[in-house]
Amino acid sequence: xxxxxxxxxxxxxxxxxxxxxxxxxxxxxxxxxxxxxxxxxxxxxxxxxxxxxxxxxxxxxxxxxxxxxxxxxxxxxxxxxxxxxxxxxxxxxxxxxxxxxxxxxxxxxxxxxxxxxxxxxxxxxxxxxxxxxxxxxxxxxxxxxxxxxxxxxxxxxxxxxxxxxxxxxxxxxxxxxxxxxxxxxxxxxxxxxxxxxxxxxxxxxxxxxxxxxxxxxxxxxxxxxxxxxxxxxxxxxxxxxxxxxxxxxxxxxxxxxxxxxxxxxxxxxxxxx
Numbered sequence: 001x002x003x004x005x006x007x008x009x010x011x012x013x014x015x016x017x018x019x020x021x022x023x024x025x026x027x028x029x030x031x032x033x034x035x036x037x038x039x040x041x042x043x044x045x046x047x048x049x050x051x052x053x054x055x056x057x058x059x060x061x062x063x064x065x066x067x068x069x070x071x072x073x074x075x076x077x078x079x080x081x082x083x084x085x086x087x088x089x090x091x092x093x094x095x096x097x098x099x100x101x102x103x104x105x106x107x108x109x110x111x112x113x114x115x116x117x118x119x120x121x122x123x124x125x126x127x128x129x130x131x132x133x134x135x136x137x138x139x140x141x142x143x144x145x146x147x148x149x150x151x152x153x154x155x156x157x158x159x160x161x162x163x164x165x166x167x168x169x170x171x172x173x174x175x176x177x178x179x180x181x182x183x184x185x186x187x188x189x190x191x192x193x194x195x196x197x198x199x200x201x202x203x204x205x206x207x208x209x210x211x212x213x214x215x216x217x218x219x220x221x222x223x224x225x226x227x228x229x230x231x232x233x234x235x236x237x238x239x240x241x242x243x244x245x246x247x248x249x250x251x252x253x254x255x256x257x258x259x260x261x262x263x264x265x266x267x268x269x270x271x272x273x
Contacts (some may be wrong), residue, residue, distance in 0.1 A: 061153050061244045062095035065135070068151040068250055069096050070103070073131055078106040080129035080272070082253075082262055085137035085246075089116075092135045092248050097121065110265035110272060123272035132258045132270075134251045139203075145261040147251035154247045157209065157238035164235065165204035168225035173200045179221035197221065211239060 073079060079100055083093040089112060097117075100107045108123035123129075134147060175183070175194065183190035189212075196213050199206040207213035214236040217227060253261070255270020267273055 061248065062092050064151050064153065065092050065248065065250050066095055066099045069100065069133055072133075072150060072252060073100070073105065076104070077130040079108075080123060080132045080258075081107065081109040082132070082134040082258065082265060083109055083112065084134060084262075085140040087137045087246050088135040088248065092137070092250070096133070096135065096250075108272070110262070125273060126267075126271050128255070128269075128271045132253045132255065134253055134258075134262075136249045136251070137246045141247055141249050145251070146257040147253035147261075149249060149251050151250040152248070153244070155239075155242040155244055157235055157242060158247060160231065160235045160238060161205050161208040164208055164227065164231060168200065168204050168227070171225040173198055174222065174224040176220055176223040178219075179216070179223070182216060182219065182221055194221075200225075208235065209239060209245065211236065214239065 069079075081093060081097060083089040089109070093109060097107045097109060106129075107121060108127065108129065109117055109121055110123060112122055114122045133150075134145075175197075179194075183194045186193070193212045193216050196210055197207045197216060200208075207217070214232060218229060218232045218236065255266070256268075259266040259268050259270055265273060
């Protein structure tokens with residue numbers, strides 16, 4: 001109510017003097033209102049505490065990872081995190097670090113910018129920790145590494161997409177006459193979808209996890225490779241349920257394993273570089 005009162009006061013003050021620029025005033029007031037709403041939202045989230053943020057809908061995938069680390073560490077142990085992938089340092093990584101810090105653990109994350117993780121979360125050269133956990137996402141999960149897998153998340157459709165990808169891997173990607181007509185019909189959008197489907201030659205899972213590509217495949221875009229249309233329809237149904245498109249994996253590593261698989265972050269004795 002205070003914010004609305006303030007906005008009304010601004011309106012009453014400015015409009016008599018700037019009647020000739022009424023639309024400008026409207027734009028200014030609307031911009032101010034959006035800013036106030038944004039600030040209030042941020043303050044409300046901060047006031048609700050880290051635990052509530054952790055439980056919010058868009059972070060629900062993090063819960064199993066947070067719980068897995070919780071179960072693995074003992075009271076007072078220091079923890080080092082390796083966040084391997086394009087999303088891990090923005091999603092699962094901060095959730096795990098936040099929860100550990102909330103429970104009194106010293107937590108550092110290898111290779112992270114102190115502007116985003118703060119100086120106390122960036123390991124010092126030569127620093128050692130009691131436990132080392134690796135969070136991976138996306139294509140980084142394909143790399144064979146050591147350690148013990150503690151948790152894994154795969155979005156809906158992942159299993160079927162992988163099965164279909166394995167069936168067609170290595171086959172030439174050839175658009176059908178109907179497919180070429182579809183691209184011509186849809187113009188730039190069709191060209192973009194066609195470029196996405198072309199990635200099937202290197203990684204068939206990419207177009208098989210994309211709704212527009214799946215719709216093209218269902219409608220007969222390809223002459224080769226050949227897919228079972230019913231399986232594509234089922235895959236599209238599963239992928240449409242996806243709210244988190246990436247796969248995530250959590251591993252625990254010994255200092256020796258960490259040094260072996262992440263030599264840019266760890267010295268041979270397991271200390272941070």
